[in-house]
Amino acid sequence: MNTERIRPGHAGTGRSNPTLEDIATAAGVSRSTASRAINGGDRVSPQAQAAVDAAVVELGYTPNRAARSLVTRRTSSIALVIPEPDIRIMADPFFAVIITGITDALRETDVQLVLLMSRNGDDSGRVLRYLRGGHVDGAIVVSHHRDDPWTTSLPGTGLPTVFIGRPWEARPGVPYVDTDNYQGGRLAAQHLAAGGRTRVGTVAGPADMTAAADRLAGWREGLREAGLAEGTVVHADFTTVGGQEAALRLFEEAPELDGVFAASDLMALGVLEAVRRRGRSVPEDVAVVGYDNHALSATAVPPLTTVTQPMSAMAATACRILLEEIDSPGARPAPFIYPAELVVRESSGGRRLSAP
Incomplete structure (x- = not known):
C-alpha cells in the first residue's frame, strides 16, 4: 500500500496553489487562526504561528491579495502625487x-508605489477622486503649490497623507518632511557677504511654493544681518532655462551685481550661463550659490556652491512616517525638518557654513 502523504490542494483537486483551508488542515488549526497567523499573527499562540508558518513553506502557499484586501481593507499600495507638468x-x-x-524605503515591504502626476484643473479633480476611491492606503505629496487642493482636501478624507515640503496651510496633525529652507537662504546670504560680495541679488523660486518663499525670507534675513541691501529679486520656475532668463533680467536691472543666490541648482546652472553671456566670469566677477546639492552641482563648470537638500533621506522619512500612519492611525507625528548645510565649491569660494 502506498503510504506517501497526499498534500492538501495538490492531489485530486486540480489546483496548483493551496488554499487557506489547506494551510489550516496541514497546521492542525482552524481557518480563522490560519488567516490571523498569515495576516500578522494577531491573537495567535506561538505554537499555532509556528505550525502555520511551517505549512506555508511546505505547501508553497501564496496569499490571495485581492481576497485579503476585502478583509483588511488594505490595498498594499501607496501613491506619490506630483502636481507638476x-x-x-x-x-x-x-x-x-x-x-x-521612496522605492528604496519600500524594498523590504509588500507595498507598491503608484505615481500620480497632476496639474491644476481637471487633473487634480481626477486624482482626488482616485485617492478617495480606496485604491491606495495612503499618499505622499511633493512639489505642491499654494492653489493646489491637496492640503485642504486630502486630510479630510481620512486617507493617511504625508507632504514632502511644508504645506501652505500646515494644519496640526498633518505630517510633513522638509529641509530648513529659511536657514538655507540665510546661509547663502551670509556666505556671499563673508566672501566680500556687497552687490547681490537672487533668482527666487515660484512665489506660490513654500520652499521658495522660505528660502527668500531667509536670504533677506541674512542680508539684513550682514548689513547689506536686499538687492534685486526675480522669480523663476526651478528650471535651468527659467533660471537663465531670470538672471539676464537680474543683470539688466542691476548690472553691477557681484553675487547671486539661485533657489535651486537647476536655476543656478542657468545663472552660470547668463554670467557667461554677459561676458563675465564665475567666481571672479560674480559668485554664485545654488540650492539642492544635486549630483550635477559637483560637475558644473565651475563646480557649484550649494545648500544641501537631502532629497533621498527626505523621501525615505516621508515613506516611513506614512507607513506608520497606515499601521497606527491617529499617531499625529510632528514635522521632520532636516538642518541646512552649505557645501562650498569653486563657484563662490569662501569658508564652509552650517546651521548653528
Missing part, C-alpha cells in the same frame, strides 16, 4: 531622487 517631472532630477528614495 509631465515635462517638468521628467527634466528635473529632484523627482527621480524622490521616487528612488
Whole structure:
C-alpha cells in the first residue's frame, strides 16, 4: 500500500496553489487562526504561528491579495502625487531622487508605489477622486503649490497623507518632511557677504511654493544681518532655462551685481550661463550659490556652491512616517525638518557654513 502523504490542494483537486483551508488542515488549526497567523499573527499562540508558518513553506502557499484586501481593507499600495507638468517631472532630477528614495524605503515591504502626476484643473479633480476611491492606503505629496487642493482636501478624507515640503496651510496633525529652507537662504546670504560680495541679488523660486518663499525670507534675513541691501529679486520656475532668463533680467536691472543666490541648482546652472553671456566670469566677477546639492552641482563648470537638500533621506522619512500612519492611525507625528548645510565649491569660494 502506498503510504506517501497526499498534500492538501495538490492531489485530486486540480489546483496548483493551496488554499487557506489547506494551510489550516496541514497546521492542525482552524481557518480563522490560519488567516490571523498569515495576516500578522494577531491573537495567535506561538505554537499555532509556528505550525502555520511551517505549512506555508511546505505547501508553497501564496496569499490571495485581492481576497485579503476585502478583509483588511488594505490595498498594499501607496501613491506619490506630483502636481507638476509631465515635462517638468521628467527634466528635473529632484523627482527621480524622490521616487528612488521612496522605492528604496519600500524594498523590504509588500507595498507598491503608484505615481500620480497632476496639474491644476481637471487633473487634480481626477486624482482626488482616485485617492478617495480606496485604491491606495495612503499618499505622499511633493512639489505642491499654494492653489493646489491637496492640503485642504486630502486630510479630510481620512486617507493617511504625508507632504514632502511644508504645506501652505500646515494644519496640526498633518505630517510633513522638509529641509530648513529659511536657514538655507540665510546661509547663502551670509556666505556671499563673508566672501566680500556687497552687490547681490537672487533668482527666487515660484512665489506660490513654500520652499521658495522660505528660502527668500531667509536670504533677506541674512542680508539684513550682514548689513547689506536686499538687492534685486526675480522669480523663476526651478528650471535651468527659467533660471537663465531670470538672471539676464537680474543683470539688466542691476548690472553691477557681484553675487547671486539661485533657489535651486537647476536655476543656478542657468545663472552660470547668463554670467557667461554677459561676458563675465564665475567666481571672479560674480559668485554664485545654488540650492539642492544635486549630483550635477559637483560637475558644473565651475563646480557649484550649494545648500544641501537631502532629497533621498527626505523621501525615505516621508515613506516611513506614512507607513506608520497606515499601521497606527491617529499617531499625529510632528514635522521632520532636516538642518541646512552649505557645501562650498569653486563657484563662490569662501569658508564652509552650517546651521548653528
